[in-house]
Amino acid sequence: xxxxxxxxxxxxxxxxxxxxxxxxxxxxxxxxxxxxxxxxxxxxxxxxxxxxxxxxxxxxxxxxxxxxxxxxxxxxxxxxxxxxxxxxxxxxxxxxxxxxxxxxxxxxxxxxxxxxxxxxxxxxxxxxxxxxxxxxxxxxxxxxxxxxxxxxxxxxxxxxxxxxxxxxxxxxxxxxxxxxxxxxxxxxxxxxxxxxxxxxxxxxxxxxxxxxxxxxxxxxxxxxxxxxxxxxxxxxxxxxxxxxxxxxxxxxxxxxxxxxxxxxxxxxxxxxx
Amino acid sequence: xxxxxxxxxxxxxxxxxxxxxxxxxxxxxxxxxxxxxxxxxxxxxxxxxxxxxxxxxxxxxxxxxxxxxxxxxxxxxxxxxxxxxxxxxxxxxxxxxxxxxxxxxxxxxxxxxxxxxxxxxxxxxxxxxxxxxxxxxxxxxxxxxxxxxxxxxxxxxxxxxxxxxxxxxxxxxxxxxxxxxxxxxxxxxxxxxxxxxxxxxxxxxxxxxxxxxxxxxxxxxxxxxxxxxxxxxxxxxxxxxxxxxxxxxxxxxxxxxxxxxxxxxxxxxxxxxxxxxxxxxxxxxxxxxxxxxxxxxxxxxxxxxxxxxxxxxxxxxxxxxxxxxxxxxxxxxxxxxxxxxxxxxxxxxxxxxxxxxxxxxxxxxxxxxxxxxxxxxxxxxxxxxxxxxxxxxxxxxxxxxxxxxxxxxx
Numbered sequence: 001x002x003x004x005x006x007x008x009x010x011x012x013x014x015x016x017x018x019x020x021x022x023x024x025x026x027x028x029x030x031x032x033x034x035x036x037x038x039x040x041x042x043x044x045x046x047x048x049x050x051x052x053x054x055x056x057x058x059x060x061x062x063x064x065x066x067x068x069x070x071x072x073x074x075x076x077x078x079x080x081x082x083x084x085x086x087x088x089x090x091x092x093x094x095x096x097x098x099x100x101x102x103x104x105x106x107x108x109x110x111x112x113x114x115x116x117x118x119x120x121x122x123x124x125x126x127x128x129x130x131x132x133x134x135x136x137x138x139x140x141x142x143x144x145x146x147x148x149x150x151x152x153x154x155x156x157x158x159x160x161x162x163x164x165x166x167x168x169x170x171x172x173x174x175x176x177x178x179x180x181x182x183x184x185x186x187x188x189x190x191x192x193x194x195x196x197x198x199x200x201x202x203x204x205x206x207x208x209x210x211x212x213x214x215x216x217x218x219x220x221x222x223x224x225x226x227x228x229x230x231x232x233x234x235x236x237x238x239x240x241x242x243x244x245x246x247x248x249x250x251x252x253x254x255x256x257x258x259x260x261x262x263x264x265x266x267x268x269x270x271x272x273x
Numbered sequence: 274x275x276x277x278x279x280x281x282x283x284x285x286x287x288x289x290x291x292x293x294x295x296x297x298x299x300x301x302x303x304x305x306x307x308x309x310x311x312x313x314x315x316x317x318x319x320x321x322x323x324x325x326x327x328x329x330x331x332x333x334x335x336x337x338x339x340x341x342x343x344x345x346x347x348x349x350x351x352x353x354x355x356x357x358x359x360x361x362x363x364x365x366x367x368x369x370x371x372x373x374x375x376x377x378x379x380x381x382x383x384x385x386x387x388x389x390x391x392x393x394x395x396x397x398x399x400x401x402x403x404x405x406x407x408x409x410x411x412x413x414x415x416x417x418x419x420x421x422x423x424x425x426x427x428x429x430x431x432x433x434x435x436x437x438x439x440x441x442x443x444x445x446x447x448x449x450x451x452x453x454x455x456x457x458x459x460x461x462x463x464x465x466x467x468x469x470x471x472x473x474x475x476x477x478x479x480x481x482x483x484x485x486x487x488x489x490x491x492x493x494x495x496x497x498x499x500x501x502x503x504x505x506x507x508x509x510x511x512x513x514x515x516x517x518x519x520x521x522x523x524x525x526x527x528x529x530x531x532x533x534x535x536x537x538x539x540x541x542x543x544x545x546x547x548x549x550x551x552x553x554x555x556x557x558x559x560x561x562x563x564x565x566x567x568x569x570x571x572x573x574x575x576x577x578x579x580x581x582x583x584x585x586x587x588x589x590x591x592x593x594x595x596x597x598x599x600x601x602x603x604x605x606x607x608x609x610x611x612x613x614x615x616x617x618x619x620x621x622x623x624x625x626x627x628x629x630x631x632x633x634x635x636x637x638x639x640x641x642x643x644x645x646x647x648x649x650x651x652x653x654x655x656x657x658x659x660x661x662x663x664x665x666x667x668x669x670x671x672x673x674x675x676x677x678x679x680x681x682x683x
Contacts, residue, residue, distance in 0.1 A: 055598060055678040067288045076602040080291035083600020090682070094595040097311050109304070110600040112294030154599075 003030040005064070006085075006162050006193050007052050012061030014047050021047040022216045025061070028223075029195060031161060034188040035223075037197045038204035039213030045197045046166060048213065052195065053086050053164050054078050066161070083110045087155030087192075091167035093147045095139040100126065100150055103139050107157030118157070125153040129183055145176025149183050156187060163187060166197045293602045305612030308585070309620075316617060319574075319581040323621025323661065324628055326571030327654045331629025333563040335646040336636050343642040344550065351426055351484045353546040354386075354521050358512040358532045361541040369539035373507045375532040376418070382531055384520035389424035390509035391415040391491070394499050396469030398445070398492045400455050404467065410454040414468060414492045415510075416499030417446070424513045425485045432460030432477030439476055440495025443468070443502055446477040450490040468492065469503040484545040487511065574621060575661040582614050582669035586676075593673055594681030603674040610673045614666020615659060622658025626651050 007029040014022040022044040029035065029052070039045050050056045054065055063070040066085045073081060087107075095103050104122035105115065113121075126132055129149045134142060142150065148168055155163055165184060169177030181196075181203065188194045196207060204210050212220040309316045358379065360369040372378075380388040394416055397409040421427070422434045433439075435446055445468060447457060452475075457464055460475040467473075473494065481489055499505035512532060516524045521544070529540040586593070593606055601609075630646050637644040 050679045050682075053598065055682070068290065073290055076293050076604065077290040079597065079600050079602040079605075080293035082598065083293070084291060086598075088595075088598040090595070092591070094591055096307070096592060098307065107599060109300060110294060110296065110596070110602070110605055112297070114297070115300065115303075 008064040010062040015059040035209035036204035036207040043213040044216040089165040091170040107154035320621035322574030322577040324625035327625025328628035329567030332632040334650040335633030338645040339637040384517040387515040399467040417493040428480040443473040448489040579665035586673040597678035607674040610670035615662040618662030
């Protein structure tokens with residue numbers, strides 16, 4: 001695994017109104033990787049995703065995406081970087097009304113691709129994801145799993161090297177979730193780096209790499225925890241970032257803290273939007 | 274598409290910054306239209322606000338233009354080359370009179386094509402000899418020259434005009450109001466009126482003539498008959514002239530001195546078509562009021578559009594966040610909402626133009642006018658809505674663009 005780094009986080013911290021949502025994060029995602037970011041609600045998963053996805057800038061630390069230091073880029077350049085490099089999949093799909101084909105074709109709306117080409121690509125991607133029979137349907141006619149696969153199709157329309165999926169199965173039942181996960185595996189096999197954010201430890205454990213967050217810290221990273229944990233250059237062990245024993249995360253109860261049990265837990269996005 | 278999957282094999286520490294793509298105009302319009310299509314009721318209602326304002330203004334302009342067109346056509350039919358000469362007041366304030374040969378003198382002015390006259394007599398006309406003398410009904414008895422009909426452009430609706438025979442006999446032609454007041458509907462040998470202490474036969478009834486309204490309530494008898502039977506002194510009280518169109522103003526200038534060379538200041542020259550036009554033009558203040566109301570409605574409509582757009586931005590945070598995640602710049606978001614606002618008010622504007630045209634057509638048809646909606650008014654209406662859409666959409670668009678992507682997706 002000596003693929004080039006796609007996203008590099010060095011000593012990244014993010015503060016929201018005096019609260020440190022993420023602190024001293026060191027993380028490298030390489031081309032073609034498949035990794036899970038797992039942690040209880042409020043552990044900083046979404047913050048990590050928005051920073052990796054260049055949707056927000058860190059309060060301190062350095063973020064590099066596809067070789068670009070985020071500090072060097074202006075907002076519009078960041079948008080262009082996002083358009084070309086990163087695909088997003090959200091728990092709530094975020095599909096507008098209208099035909100499936102057009103919803104997917106919107107994935108390249110901001111890259112200046114002509115509509116005819118966008119639609120042709122969308123058709124290809126939909127066929128690839130097993131939704132060829134749904135091209136002309138309206139998005140609201142689809143099942144949850146289909147909606148999420150349409151959202152995935154939209155995210156990967158421009159063939160970005162990185163796909164960030166935020167709780168992609170969070171709003172789905174286990175069978176639909178499995179189909180969606182299979183679609184993500186398929187993209188990974190085709191060479192896309194896929195980061196799945198989840199609070200489900202089973203999904204996390206099933207992926208090749210697992211990054212565990214707790215209270216805004218990267219508590220465990222299976223890529224660094226491998227044979228010699230302390231050697232990892234990107235994530236030097238520090239007193240405030242304890243790299244825990246791999247054994248610990250097996251016990252599921254560990255992820256549920258008292259403050260995480262409440263109405264905000266699984267349906268958090270629904271509530272806020 | 275500047276950044277590919279493998280951005281260059283060389284390990285340059287600082288690759289050139291990616292540049293956002295320009296959005297195609299067709300895509301902008303499509304995205305804006307999609308935003309509207311998702312909320313048809315709200316779009317309809319806020320477009321209606323704009324439409325009412327535009328419709329009101331178009332209707333006011335259209336109705337007044339149609340009225341003017343109608344007047345122009347009527348004047349065209351009546352002719353704007355009619356000039357009248359009547360005696361004014363002498364310096365001492367006494368009623369003046371025109372010389373008996375005024376018509377002949379006026380007829381000798383080069384561009385004058387026709388000249389005719391009426392002369393007021395002292396006689397009164399009654400339905401019968403039993404009517405009390407005081408109840409004359411405000412009907413004047415005039416001596417009329419035979420060529421009056423052609424000169425003024427009057428039309429006989431029933432019976433005939435005076436001719437070489439009847440104008441020397443006690444025969445009378447009535448104006449429409451005079452006929453109505455006297456209760457005469459059909460002329461004929463047995464229809465007799467008590468006029469100047471003897472019986473006159475009604476031979477014809479005229480149609481109303483807007484250029485010579487004084488004839489409407491007149492009883493016209495032949496010039497020689499008036500002189501012989503009614504003691505008429507032969508002095509005309511109104512001379513009518515038709516002039517070559519190009520020379521109307523010139524003739525108007527010399528008409529007074531020609532009619533009464535001895536006392537040109539005692540002559541009043543007027544152009545009835547001007548008076549008619551002026552009379553119709555008095556509606557302008559009312560039109561101004563309605564235009565003001567239309568403008569106010571338009572302003573309120575604009576505020577409605579702004580309101581709709583602000584609410585739309587609040588509701589569509591997730592969509593904005595998603596678009597930012599797809600790579601939209603702030604500029605892309607701004608343009609999207611601006612396009613939406615422009616389309617929304619354009620929709621109202623075009624609808625308003627059609628509504629205004631419909632209202633104009635309805636009113637003009639009801640009035641029997643030709644329908645005229647000036648193209649500049651339609652173009653102006655649409656242009657005004659574009660300006661309103663831009664102004665109303667600016668603030669919501671800027672707000673949408675300022676929304677941080679993380680905030681929008683939260």
